[in-house]
Amino acid sequence: MKMLINVAETVVADALRGMAAAHPELVVDVENRLVVRRDAPVAGKVALVSGGGSGHEPLHGGFVGPGMLDAACPGEVFTSPVPDQMVRAAAAVDSGAGVLFIVKNYTGDVLNFRMATELAEDEGVTVASVLVDDDVAVTDSTFTAGRRGTGATLFVEKIAGAAAEEGAPLERVEAIARRVVGASRSFGVALAACTTPAKGSPTFDLPSGQLELGVGIHGEPGRERRAMMTSREIAEVAVDAVLDDLQPELPVLVLVNGAGATPLLELYGFAAEVHRRLADREVAVARTLVGDYVTSLDMAGASVTLCQVDEDLLRLWDAPVQTAGLRWGR
Amino acid sequence: MKMLINVAETVVADALRGMAAAHPELVVDVENRLVVRRDAPVAGKVALVSGGGSGHEPLHGGFVGPGMLDAACPGEVFTSPVPDQMVRAAAAVDSGAGVLFIVKNYTGDVLNFRMATELAEDEGVTVASVLVDDDVAVTDSTFTAGRRGTGATLFVEKIAGAAAEEGAPLERVEAIARRVVGASRSFGVALAACTTPAKGSPTFDLPSGQLELGVGIHGEPGRERRAMMTSREIAEVAVDAVLDDLQPELPVLVLVNGAGATPLLELYGFAAEVHRRLADREVAVARTLVGDYVTSLDMAGASVTLCQVDEDLLRLWDAPVQTAGLRWGR
Numbered sequence: 001m002k003m004l005i006n007v008a009e010t011v012v013a014d015a016l017r018g019m020a021a022a023h024p025e026l027v028v029d030v031e032n033r034l035v036v037r038r039d040a041p042v043a044g045k046v047a048l049v050s051g052g053g054s055g056h057e058p059l060h061g062g063f064v065g066p067g068m069l070d071a072a073c074p075g076e077v078f079t080s081p082v083p084d085q086m087v088r089a090a091a092a093v094d095s096g097a098g099v100l101f102i103v104k105n106y107t108g109d110v111l112n113f114r115m116a117t118e119l120a121e122d123e124g125v126t127v128a129s130v131l132v133d134d135d136v137a138v139t140d141s142t143f144t145a146g147r148r149g150t151g152a153t154l155f156v157e158k159i160a161g162a163a164a165e166e167g168a169p170l171e172r173v174e175a176i177a178r179r180v181v182g183a184s185r186s187f188g189v190a191l192a193a194c195t196t197p198a199k200g201s202p203t204f205d206l207p208s209g210q211l212e213l214g215v216g217i218h219g220e221p222g223r224e225r226r227a228m229m230t231s232r233e234i235a236e237v238a239v240d241a242v243l244d245d246l247q248p249e250l251p252v253l254v255l256v257n258g259a260g261a262t263p264l265l266e267l268y269g270f271a272a273e274v275h276r277r278l279a280d281r282e283v284a285v286a287r288t289l290v291g292d293y294v295t296s297l298d299m300a301g302a303s304v305t306l307c308q309v310d311e312d313l314l315r316l317w318d319a320p321v322q323t324a325g326l327r328w329g330r
Numbered sequence: 331m332k333m334l335i336n337v338a339e340t341v342v343a344d345a346l347r348g349m350a351a352a353h354p355e356l357v358v359d360v361e362n363r364l365v366v367r368r369d370a371p372v373a374g375k376v377a378l379v380s381g382g383g384s385g386h387e388p389l390h391g392g393f394v395g396p397g398m399l400d401a402a403c404p405g406e407v408f409t410s411p412v413p414d415q416m417v418r419a420a421a422a423v424d425s426g427a428g429v430l431f432i433v434k435n436y437t438g439d440v441l442n443f444r445m446a447t448e449l450a451e452d453e454g455v456t457v458a459s460v461l462v463d464d465d466v467a468v469t470d471s472t473f474t475a476g477r478r479g480t481g482a483t484l485f486v487e488k489i490a491g492a493a494a495e496e497g498a499p500l501e502r503v504e505a506i507a508r509r510v511v512g513a514s515r516s517f518g519v520a521l522a523a524c525t526t527p528a529k530g531s532p533t534f535d536l537p538s539g540q541l542e543l544g545v546g547i548h549g550e551p552g553r554e555r556r557a558m559m560t561s562r563e564i565a566e567v568a569v570d571a572v573l574d575d576l577q578p579e580l581p582v583l584v585l586v587n588g589a590g591a592t593p594l595l596e597l598y599g600f601a602a603e604v605h606r607r608l609a610d611r612e613v614a615v616a617r618t619l620v621g622d623y624v625t626s627l628d629m630a631g632a633s634v635t636l637c638q639v640d641e642d643l644l645r646l647w648d649a650p651v652q653t654a655g656l657r658w659g660r
Contacts, residue, residue, distance in 0.1 A: 002521040002522065002538070002539075002541065002558050002630065003521070003596060004521060004561050004564065004592055004596040004597070004599070004600050004630075004631070004632055005560070005561050005596055005599055006560045006561050006562055006599070006603075007560075010599075011595060011596075011599060012595075014561070014598070014599030014602050014603075015595045015596075015598035015599045015602070016598075017598075017599070017602035017605075018586075018597070018598030018599055018600065018601035018602035018603075018605070018620065019598050020602075021601055021602055021605040021615075021618060022586075022598070022601055022618040022619070022620045023618075054595055055593070055595060057593065057594035057595050057598070058594060062594075077595070191332040191333070191334060192332065208332070209332070211332065228332050230335070230336045230337075231334050231335050231336050231344070232336055234334065256348075256352075260591070260593050261590070261591035261628055261630075262334055262628070263385070263387065263590055263625065263627045263628050264387035264388060264392075264622070264625065265341060265342075265345045265384055265385060265387050265407070265627065266333060266334040266335055266341075266345075267334070267348070268344070268345035268346075268347075268348030268349050268352070268387070269334070269335055269336070269340075269341060269344030269345045269347070269348055270334050270348065271348035271351055271352055272344050272345070272347035272348035272350075272351055273336075273344075275347075275348070275351040285351075288351060288352040288353075289352070290348065290352045292594070292622070295593065295594065297593045297595065298591055298592070298593050298630070300332065300334075300591075300628070301334070302334055320659075322658070322659075327657055327658055328652070328657055328659075329650075329652075329658075329659035
């Protein structure tokens, strides 16, 4: 397997050097593995910190900036960051208004963020945490107990980030983050496995002519394998899986997310089929985002995340954001 | 080869349906294959129209919006759009201030935009054209005579688009576009070939353990094949190839562009090496953009485009832009 890298051991550090070079609006601490808003701590503002294994770019470092995260802690590829990173991040961004940890539900992340919470509080930082567990495909998988955290992380970081930017206190930012988690569900499919730099060969074996329905973002097993399906059939399975669990009564935000190696041309076609199925199921769409936002290195495939939103959450979604991976103004 | 599609024949139409669903701020005419600014024609503004084969997303449809293109004409995958599309686009966006066609140097595009120019002028639209030919790898290749047009197209569309948005007349917008073409050079590498939906198998054969230096965005042959190299070595070859041709005396805009299937984690690491080589060569960097902007379906690889900029061009680069694929405010 060919990769555009120097050696596997320096992939994350090399990427952080590149982020530092490309984004002078961020403070990138390559040695300590931190990506921080340059203007942090922002006086009076609740700070948002997230992190997780690398390989899901632009998540999380690409979502650091005004209107979203204050800091991100990248781990090694598909490996949790360590508590030291999180504590250092919390100290760097806390203005005194407190810090919200946004944690994807994987065992290592959960344990390390929990330990970091204790350590940061020992240092006088008030910390709240929210656990993102939106993937309806399976409960209990390779990397976690319970439902995995995937695409909803983007919705949580964006919407809670907007609330914090507006000056909401920690309890409200935390409550909004929990509402977004409760309102969001995801389902992913893989057409081809990803290859980690350390392993150098595909992380799982997917025979030609088959796809994996319900795959995790590290290539964890999903619900089943089937003979290759059309975009329309895949959209029906994914949307139905999400809706059967979520049963939304409000309009939804739609994230059609690429796994990494699926062309944007295909993702837009898939988005058309996702919209078609949502129309069939009489679900109104508020906003749609199509692209690579929570990737799995070079996996081929896509995921669908829906988040039902009232006017308050939709307003926060629409609020300005200025990050490397997601940006808009109003 | 597995793809997230329905059938090969409807890939472009399906993607346009998805763009229409995801982007209510655009007018997407699926039948006539047009993507148009919703507020077009903008009174008094010179209109920018581009287009080319599909498969290079987000180019060009993803660059339609305030501050960049007024309309895009997507062809079939790796196939020029037809003159009818271009004429229809010109008529839809012309405010009376004239239209600039931005044409990548491929034989089909050149011929069809030339014919469209004549037809549009017959209908009373004033049309100017600029030809983008930035790829230093080879002259005369599979799809074209002369140098191929690649990543510099983004710089031309953004910078000329900003000038038009400011109200510059057609001659000035055209002159700025030509300055950007003259100031830009690109070089690309492939680690793995892409697969078109129609063919269903890789468009060229790249043995394991080898890469193609100087590849074109349709997989056209480059300068040579070599045994796999490190990111640092590849960056040296690419940057040196560009600098040997461009010999910039001003700071440069840097585009580190993904071919489609190369993870953003790798692209950022590659960007670090591109910056290192530019520093070695004592070239100052003004801005850096890292990501998938001018892709080749699911090709693995990357390209480097440099554009030397004076203060005027840099100001236009920094001007606000609101498109699906590129957006920022100031």
